[in-house]
Amino acid sequence: MTKRRSGKLVWGLVVLLALVLWIGTARAAGDAAAGARKAVYCAYCHGLDGNPIDLGVPRLAGQPARRLLARIKALESDGNIHAAMLKALLTGNIGERELVDLAAYYAAQQARTASGAGH
Numbered sequence: 325m326t327k328r329r330s331g332k333l334v335w336g337l338v339v340l341l342a343l344v345l346w347i348g349t350a351r352a353a354g355d356a357a358a359g360a361r362k363a364v365y366c367a368y369c370h371g372l373d374g375n376p377i378d379l380g381v382p383r384l385a386g387q388p389a390r391r392l393l394a395r396i397k398a399l400e401s402d403g404n405i406h407a408a409m410l411k412a413l414l415t416g417n418i419g420e421r422e423l424v425d426l427a428a429y430y431a432a433q434q435a436r437t438a439s440g441a442g443h
């Protein structure tokens with residue numbers, strides 16, 4: 325009886341671990357749909373789909389999510405106007421999780437060449 329029970333317990337733990345790992349990977353990849361909802365904050369400059377109208381603003385659409393995240397972190401640590409603007413406008417609305425989602429969203433958008441300088 326005890327043996328059976330511990331067997332069940334082990335299986336339960338294995339299933340739980342698998343679930344946690346699965347959710348972990350899904351989250352790490354970013355949720356583009358959630359990112360789309362946050363993208364309104366960035367649309368004024370970057371365009372709703374990451375294709376900006378102003379040539380001085382880099383295009384986010386179609387860039388690899390990893391690069392977008394790395395760039396936004398670099399801009400943050402520079403302490404430049406972008407970071408200051410994000411902090412002032414978005415405190416409480418945009419955290420690490422949202423940045424990952426935003427990167428996934430923009431990475432999934434089609435880059436248009438008609439506008440936006442890109443990088």
Ligand code: HEC
Nearest residue numbers: 365366368369380381382383392395396406409418426443
């Ligand atoms: C007020 C205008 C403005 C808003 C709003 C804005 N950005 Fe930016 N963003 C810029 C400008 C200008 C740059 C170029 C900065 C530089 O290279 O120093 C930039 C650069 C970036 C880059 C780097 C792109 C690259 O190719 O190097 C990322 C990523 C980015 N913004 C993400 C975001 C996200 C996500 C939001 C919303 C949460 C946002 N931005 C809101 C103006 C804006």
